[in-house]
Amino acid sequence: xxxxxxxxxxxxxxxxxxxxxxxxxxxxxxxxxxxxxxxxxxxxxxxxxxxxxxxxxxxxxxxxxxxxxxxxxxxxxxxxxxxxxxxxxxxxxxxxxxxxxxxxxxxxxxxxxxxxxxxxxxxxxxxxxxxxxxxxxxxxxxxxxxxxxxxxxxxxxxxxxxxxxxxxxxxxxxxxxxxxxxxxxxxxxxxxxxxxxxxxxxxxxxxxxxxxxxxxxxxxxxxxxxxxxxxxxxxxxxxxxxxxxxxxxxxxxxxxxxxxxxxxxxxxxxxxxxxxxxxxxxxxxxxxxxxxxxxxxxxxxxxxxxxxxxxxxxxxxxxxxxxxxxxxxxxxxxxxxxxxxxxxxxxxxxxxxxxxxxxxxxxxxxxxxxxxxxxxxxxxxxxxxxxxxxxxxxxxxxxxxxxxxxxxxxxx
Numbered sequence: 001x002x003x004x005x006x007x008x009x010x011x012x013x014x015x016x017x018x019x020x021x022x023x024x025x026x027x028x029x030x031x032x033x034x035x036x037x038x039x040x041x042x043x044x045x046x047x048x049x050x051x052x053x054x055x056x057x058x059x060x061x062x063x064x065x066x067x068x069x070x071x072x073x074x075x076x077x078x079x080x081x082x083x084x085x086x087x088x089x090x091x092x093x094x095x096x097x098x099x100x101x102x103x104x105x106x107x108x109x110x111x112x113x114x115x116x117x118x119x120x121x122x123x124x125x126x127x128x129x130x131x132x133x134x135x136x137x138x139x140x141x142x143x144x145x146x147x148x149x150x151x152x153x154x155x156x157x158x159x160x161x162x163x164x165x166x167x168x169x170x171x172x173x174x175x176x177x178x179x180x181x182x183x184x185x186x187x188x189x190x191x192x193x194x195x196x197x198x199x200x201x202x203x204x205x206x207x208x209x210x211x212x213x214x215x216x217x218x219x220x221x222x223x224x225x226x227x228x229x230x231x232x233x234x235x236x237x238x239x240x241x242x243x244x245x246x247x248x249x250x251x252x253x254x255x256x257x258x259x260x261x262x263x264x265x266x267x268x269x270x271x272x273x274x275x276x277x278x279x280x281x282x283x284x285x286x287x288x289x290x291x292x293x294x295x296x297x298x299x300x301x302x303x304x305x306x307x308x309x310x311x312x313x314x315x316x317x318x319x320x321x322x323x324x325x326x327x328x329x330x331x332x333x334x335x336x337x338x339x340x341x342x343x344x345x346x347x348x349x350x351x352x353x354x355x356x357x358x359x360x361x362x363x364x365x366x367x368x369x370x371x372x373x374x375x376x377x378x379x380x381x382x383x384x385x386x387x388x389x390x391x392x393x394x395x396x397x398x399x400x401x402x403x404x405x406x407x408x409x410x411x412x
Contacts, residue, residue: 029123029132030054036137039186040144040179044250052143054136057122063107065115070103081294085330088341088387088403089298089306090367091222101219105227108215111135114142116152137183141176149254158257163276163299166229167258174234174264175250177206178242181235192239199239203232222305229301233264240267261301266321277325277346282393282400284340286407290331293339298326303345303356310363319359322352324397333406338388340404347397357394360401364390380411 037048057065070079083098092098112123112135121139123132145151151172158168181202182192192199207228216224237258241249244267263270276299284290304320326345332338347353357379364385365371373383382391391409392401402409 027056029136032133032136033140036140036183037144039183040137040141043179043182043247044141044144045247046144046148046250048144049147052140053120055120055122056125058125059107062110062113062122062124063103066103066106070099081330084339085294085296085328086222088330088339089302089328089343090363091302091305091309092220096220101215101223104215105219105223108213109227112139114139114146116146119143119146134180134184138176138180141179142172145172145175145254149251154254154257161259162296163260163302164297166226166261166299166301167264169230170234170237170261170264171253171257172234173230174236174238175253177202177231177235178238193243199235203235206231206235221309222302225301225305229261229264233261237264237267237270241270244271260297260325261299262321262323262325265300278327279325279344279346279398279400281327281329281342281344282391282402284331284342284402284405285409287331289335290333290340293330293332295329296327298328298343298345299323302326306363307359310366311359315359319352319355322348323356324348336406338404338406340388340402342400342402344398344400347399350397353394353397353399357392357399360392360399364392364403374408375411377411382409382411384408 033052033054037052040046041048079099083092083096086092086098087094087096110124111127111131112121114121121136121143123135123139127135142151155165155168155172158165178192178199181199184202185192185195185198190198216227219227238249238253241253245252258264258270260276262276263274276297278297300320300323303323303326304316307320308316324346326343328344329342331340331342333340345356347356361381368386370384370386372385373381375382379395380391380393382389384390385403388404388406389408390401390403390405391411392399393411
């Protein structure tokens with residue numbers, strides 16, 4: 001969903017901290033590029049193949065760059081479908097402009113970025129002087145990885161799965177964030193391996209830094225969590241891989257990337273290869289005339305946000321890790337105009353599934369202004385919501401839901 005839009009745009013370092021006046025010579029930081037690359041080469045084992053050009057860039061040019069890259073990378077139909085998906089799940093408001101919000105948000109948050117096409121990095125002219133060196137290290141980490149594993153291809157291959165795309169973003173941004181944290185630790189005579197508290201401090205810094213900006217603060221919870229996740233949780237994931245594999249872990253995560261947000265959140269699942277479940281979707285009766293316009297995966301992070309915004313962070317943190325996987329599809333009918341959401345989730349035990357069944361009912365009540373249950377038994381309920389008829393069923397550890405149908409859906 002949202003991660004499909006941001007994945008092909010750029011490799012971005014967050015603007016953390018308070019915005020300050022830049023020094024008279026903002027290009028001075030670029031004198032360190034070659035020595036920083038050498039240090040990153042020593043840490044990762046990646047080889048430096050060529051110099052990385054760099055430039056200071058203005059806010060206006062950053063926005064122009066993002067708007068151009070958006071048009072090149074994502075079609076208007078893809079943006080429309082991604083936006084529809086988020087709205088059908090209730091993760092963004094019905095009047096939310098996904099494309100414009102994405103550009104505005106990334107323009108605000110960028111301290112620096114690496115352009116996959118031009119093989120060039122940029123530091124924004126509004127980035128505080130104290131933040132320029134860490135931002136440079138972050139972007140050089142992207143450039144070095146790109147010289148060894150071709151980042152654009154790596155991200156493109158992950159677009160087959162929403163949750164898998166997010167996991168690959170976590171590899172890319174998590175590794176660059178970890179290397180930035182390790183560099184700062186070494187500057188103070190330490191190592192992350194001997195000072196694990198520094199990693200937590202860096203994760204909190206990224207989260208709090210992102211939250212100091214008005215566009216980010218106004219974004220729906222889902223957009224906030226999805227944007228920050230690759231940096232914070234990805235950094236902790238890279239640390240777990242490094243602790244287990246050492247230097248080999250930097251290339252291993254690109255060679256064998258995690259396939260879900262759950263593997264990023266729970267590295268043990270990555271190490272033993274626990275694959276996410278892909279539960280079967282319900283069928284729509286009378287589906288003649290409908291066209292499937294989207295299908296994808298709905299992972300642990302997606303469920304965590306859905307639960308948090310309707311039932312609070314405690315319910316989310318307790319239940320979301322029990323999600324084994326989820327799937328969805330959107331069916332569209334043009335005359336009469338209608339979009340139907342088919343959704344399914346799989347849970348690791350019947351108790352967790354039953355608990356989610358109750359909480360998902362509450363999520364529907366929160367999502368819609370109009371919510372009416374017309375039929376109900378111990379494991380299913382059906383009725384009408386804002387955009388049509390719905391039916392939710394629990395079968396063992398699997399929940400399925402059909403939402404937005406033109407006609408009432410019976411229980412069976």
